[in-house]
Amino acid sequence: MEVDASSLEKKESNEVVLMISGVECQSGGSSPKPNTDPIELENPPLSSQISNLTSLSAHELTQSIPTPSELLNIPTKKSTSGSSFVKLKSRFMEPPHPSDTSASASKDTVQPVPSMSRIGSVPSPAAEEEDDEDVCETVNPKSQVMSGKTKVVLAQQVAFVCITGLLITSLTIRNLQNTVIWHVPLWGWCLLLLAIFCGSLVTDWLITLLVLLIEKKYLLKKNVLYFLFALKDSAEVFAWLCLVLLAWVWLINYGVKRSRHTTKILNWVTRALASCILGAALWLIKTFLIKLLAASFQCKRFFDRIQDDIFQYYVIKKLSGPADTKISLKVNIEKLIKIKPDKVSAWTTKNLTDFLNEAEQPDKEITDEYKAKDAAKAIFKNVAKPRSKFIEEDDLLRFMPKEHIEKFFAFFSEAKETRKIMKSFFKSWLVNVYRERKSLTHSLNDAKTAIEELNNLASAVLLVVVIILWLLLTGLLTTQVLIFISSQLLLFVFIFGDAAKQLFEAILFVFVMHPFDVSDRCVVDEVEMEVEEMNILTTVFLKNNGEKISYPNSVLSSKPISNFNRSPNMSESVEFMVNFSTSVESLEALKDKIKKYLDSKPKDWKPGHRVVIKEIVDSDHLKMALHVTHTTNFQNATERNDRRSDLVLELKKILEELRVLPR
Structure with missing residues (x-):
């Protein structure tokens, strides 16, 4: 399973191939081309981003989050390799492990590493706070021309050209200058038609101009852009209705004497337009409040996990390839690891979330914990010295700078002092990477669904309110x-x-x-x-x-x-009985053997256990208790039960060896 240092090569124009023991791990075709500097990146012009954000709704923050099967490549149909397919009715059930034969055959085959992960929280440094500007490029920007290819926009553009031509003609040709229809000059009707049929197109241009001004001056960029794009559709409708009402009142319903019946009809139309504007304003407020809730919810609940995902994605990519190899990444890692969750903007969170979706994905993903362990073995061999049982700081320095190593060591509590990572610890870390990655994907998916459901409920209630207001203002709401x-x-x-x-x-x-x-x-x-x-x-x-x-x-x-x-690291106790006649020396020997066992399992147990005598039972037994603290909480119930079972078995062996069991 040795890693060939020359195996990292360009494939076609935008794919990176990593050869590990003959297994080809190919990144997704959407992988960006390597930059000159993989860390420091430059944001693309914001005006080029507007088309793919013109239809943002209240749940836009996580709209690009894929389903768990897409991101994790969990099997959804029968494998073509001949292996039996098992339908998993739970999103967190692990697929069955391969048989012993296939397991032994796969020992020399290295599985690719996962692309996203999270273990705990990478603590923000105590250094001065960093601004979150330019932390991440906006993912998958599209040209402004793309939005203009829709039939509606094309029709608006054609109408704009035709009506503008008619307006110019009505103002320049003498025979048309005095043309009046229903007491309104021809040029007035042209302006009204422009407002009705092309108003939304004009407001779209105005918002694009606003984006250009923000891009040029960087005026409140991180605080404005997120809501600017999110509210774009609602703002366009509101501005368009305002233009229509202004043109209607100025050109049709003002300054012209008409009959009482005609005036009543025109006033009714005016009130109807005003009611629509009020409804559009309420809809705009509703969208803003939903977006505000979504931004606050996503930033508070998931930013630290997204931050850790991206950092570990960067670490895994570095450790998977040859030493001192630069990698292409759309995220400024130096700035990312210094951002505090309470200081990050919604715009940055959205871009980072999009990056999670668009990051390079190898062809063969880790789909279960068994493959995660194989991948950990491959990476460990690639990083550690030959025949070494540890990954040391010197080994990591060949792949990444010292400040990143400090962040990486934060995932291994036992390595903070020793500066060494055991192979078993590294394997457990990568398994947890797989688990947490799957958990984060499902969490983001469900958060998106919850926000979408809330938006639908709010829209239904607001629609009823708008209809009632429309009936009130138009006078149709009779007794x-x-x-x-x-x-x-x-x-x-x-x-x-x-x-x-x-x-x-x-x-x-x-x-x-x-x-x-x-x-x-x-x-x-x-x-x-x-x-x-x-x-x-x-x-x-x-x-x-x-x-x-x-x-x-x-x-x-x-x-x-x-x-x-x-919860933090959790503790529990194991109670047992010994003979009342047990000597003090035997009890001390019992404590020493228990301590020796716990010290030999630093991966499982924290130092500082206690063995206490609780009470005397029936004058012939001593009731004792062993209080221990796990190196983790009880989130993984299987791992906790295995640890406790091993501890109880070892305790049984010690009691039998010392012959202090009650008769």
């Missing part, structure tokens, strides 16, 4: 209609009052309380479960026996919830 609407509202409150209350509680639970994320192991009603899926109204849990259970979020909001994944 009979008002009585009918009031009766329907009372009926709605009577039938759906409790449902509305539960919905409000569920929204607060998901976006404000948010006691867990997808894949977190929690205890609810004294039952240990794993969070399978989060929605606005319900949360689906997976019990240890594989049973799925769905809880209404309004019910969960009133329950105490224990979250293992958000």
Whole structure:
């Protein structure tokens, strides 16, 4: 499994091939071409980004997040290699491991490393705070011309040219200058038609001009651009209706004497347009509030995980290739690792989230923990010295600068002092990388769905409010209609009052309380479960026996919830009995042997255990307890049970060896 240092080569024009023991790992075709400097990057012109952001909705922040099967390459159909296909009904169930025969055959085959990961939080340095400008290029920018290829925009452009030509003609040709239709000159009708059919096109140009000004002056760039693009569609509609109303009032409904009946009709049209403008303004406010909630929610809940994902993606790419090789990355790692979650802008978070989706993906992804262990072996051989059992600081210095090594060592608590990473520790880290990567993908996916559902609910409520306001302002809301609407509202409150209350509680639970994320192991009603899926109204849990259970979020909001994944290193105790006649020397020997065993397992147990005598039972037994602290929390229940089982077995051996078991 030796890594050939000359195996990193260009393939075609935009693909990088990494050969490890004859296995070809090919990056995705969307990989950017290497820059001269892989760390310092320059943002592309912002005006070139506008077309792919013109249709942003309230859930735009995570709109490009792929499904778990797309990002993790989890099998969704029968493999063509002949292996049996097992349908996984849970998003977190691992596919079956290969048989012993295939396992032994794959020992010489190295699996590629995952592209995204997260273990814990990389702590921000105490150095001065960095601005998050230019941290990440905007992913997948498209040309402005792309948005102009739609049929609607083409029709607007054709209409703009034709109506503008007619307007110029009506102002320059003498025979048309005095042409009047319904007491309005021809040029006035041309202006009204321009406002009606081409108003949205003009507002789109104005927003593009605003983007150019922001790009030139960098005026409040990081605080404005996110909401500018997010509100673009709603703002265009609002500005377009304002132009139509202005043209209508100025050209048609002002300064011309007409009959009372005609004036009444024209005033009704004016009020209808004003009602539409009010509705567009409310819709704009609704979109802004949803975007504000989405930005705040995403930045607070997921930025630290995204930050760690990208940093570890960078580390894994560096350690997978030959030493001292520069890599192409659209993220300024130096600035990224210094950003604090409470200082990051929504614009930067969006670009980093898009980067997670667009990053290079090898052809053969890690699809289970078994492959993750094989990949860890390959990387360990590539980095460590021959026949060495550790990755040392000198080994890492061949791949990355010292400040990045400090961040990398933060993932290994045992390496902070020794500056060495054991092979087993490195293997566990990469397995956790796979787990956390899958967890983050599902969390972002469910967050996107929750925000989308909230936006749909808010849109439905606002639509009813806008219709009522439109009826009020146009005068169509007569007494009979008002009585009918009031009766329907009372009926709605009577039938759906409790449902509305539960919905409000569920929204607060998901976006404000948010006691867990997808894949977190929690205890609810004294039952240990794993969070399978989060929605606005319900949360689906997976019990240890594989049973799925769905809880209404309004019910969960009133329950105490224990979250293992958000807990620090957790401790537990093992109780046992010894003979009352056991000598003090034997008890000291018991403590020494327990200490020796725990010290030999630094990967599993933290130092500082305690062996205590709790009480005397029936005058012939001593009840004792061993209190130990794990090196992790109880998020991984299988690993915790294995550790405890090994500890109990070792304790049994020690008690039998010392012959202190009760008779």
